[in-house]
Amino acid sequence: RISLAKSKLPYDLGGLGVPDFKLYFWASQLRAVLQWTSSGETQDWVFMELSELPCNLWDLILFPVTSVKLLPDIVNNFTSLSLAIWYKVHEFTKSLVKVSPYTPIWRNVRLAPCLLDLGFGQWHSQGIRNVGYLLDKGNFMSWIQILQKFALPRTLFFRYLQIRHILLSTGKQGLISMFPSPLELRVVGIGQMEKFVTQTSQLIILDLNECKTFKLRLLSEITLDTWKDICFLLKNVTLASKYKLNHFKTIHRLCYTPTRLHHMDPASSPMCWRCKDSNGTLFHIFWECLRIWHFWSEVSVFVQKVVGWPLPESPVLFLLLDVSDLDTLPKGRLKFLQTALLVAKNVLTHHWHDESSPTWLEWLNELIACMNLEKIHYMVNLNSQTFVQTWQAFQDVLVSET
Structure with a gap:
């Protein structure tokens, strides 16, 4: 007997290509996240949903890498469902362990010093909105590189030491993921609606294949x-x-x-x-x-x-x-x-x-x-x-x- 999880894998990954309707439903709900984060032309309903969100918590709602239970009360049921699915997908693929490059810095509950320190508010106002702004080709930028790229006061050097220590020193390989996951790139980075549901559901499956297990076991x-x-x-x-x-x-x-x-x-x-x-x-x-x-x-x-x-x-x-x-x-x-x-x-x-x-x-x-x-x-x-x-x-x- 073959488990349903194995049979749902694509043929080129050793599965039987059985469609997973739950993942298709999740992928269809993630289209709303794509519209929210899109920098291009957006529809009227996007502005209606964003206006009902807590403005100061908008970034934290999308990429806090915490738990769905921490979501604030949202009146709009459609928005609440899409955000809940976004969290479920991350929990399902076990990608909540690392901090995504899209994770915001200012007032992030996962990064304790950034929650109340007004110095990180200055970072936010100078354009350092998320963790990805501190990375350069998969490497954490030095303080000199950050000063050259952003107009930060030199007095904020201690905040740089704090955030670098948290992201690079937690656990064996650090807390941060140097590159966004393929799923995040598809939903947030690429921003194309064509074949979105099919491609997104396949990316969720790819995050679950046995390749990861053998990587860890065989080193x-x-x-x-x-x-x-x-x-x-x-x-x-x-x-x-x-x-x-x-x-x-x-x-x-x-x-x-x-x-x-x-x-x-x-x-x-x-x-x-x-x-x-x-x-x-x-x-x-x-x-x-x-x-x-x-x-x-x-x-x-x-x-x-x-x-x-x-x-x-x-x-x-x-x-x-x-x-x-x-x-x-x-x-x-x-x-x-x-x-x-x-x-x-x-x-x-x-x-x-x-x-x-x-x-x-x-x-x-x-x-x-x-x-x-x-x-x-x-x-x-x-x-x-x-x-x-x-x-x-x-x-x-x-x-x-x-």
Whole structure:
């Protein structure tokens, strides 16, 4: 069974493209936010809604990065609904943790010194309306740069130290997000109404994809384009459906690992079935467990002989099949590499509950069976050249080893 959240992902992200009506409704309500922040020609109803807002709190209502419960009482139900949806979207995408570059400075409840200090009121009157005015190409500006850009008195230097300390020193990576999120850029930055609902709903989904989880777990930078290439392998990495299903479960973290079973039943142990020393997460079961390192080492040595190139010991390569760092290899060798690693992952699932790890010979036999299946397919489709480009080097090494 596939969860609804996975099935709603686009095809190029490994999902089924099922429409999410709730996100479509949210995106339609965010059109009002686009009209409010638009600097171009606006309609009459925009001025009517803005006139009913507390003037001194208008900026704080839009980007305070706090909670929907802090919204003041608003008479207009349409305005109240749109603002509530704006907050829900940020909570839904978990983007309330960081301060957006669009977040205002003056009288911001999230930035305590700016709430009552009249010095920040001078910042506001001199044109420093939000946090983004303090940034230059993703870097926090120095005091000299700010003085050159804005006509601020030098006596406000202490306020600069305060705001810089709050934004850069809170937490491990600071409180501020140096760049606005794609959703904020679409709603506030771009300001185009064409295809707004469809594009905005897709951006909300993109903020939820598994790419973020793997970035944190593997401590590796995975771009959206790379993630799309990884998901695209579901269609063309091999012919056997069982290997495609294995890759689908890996990228969407659908395997029943000890930690997942423990979450379902607290009586079940969350420890790894093999080593019994660490939590049995998906990453540990497939990569970190010391019991399977010998297996991965043997697979890596043999595959390197076939492709004729050293392989980095990277989980992004071995688990997600990302070969972007090996793009100098011929296309046939890359396809063999991905197929061989995918077969290795599938062999690991044969010993899912076992304390023992799979053997190199077991992997080799299944890889040969996969090769024979593809040989039949290419012969039927009169495309033997592709088969030779992919498997000839493997056959040569196999003959020399036996």
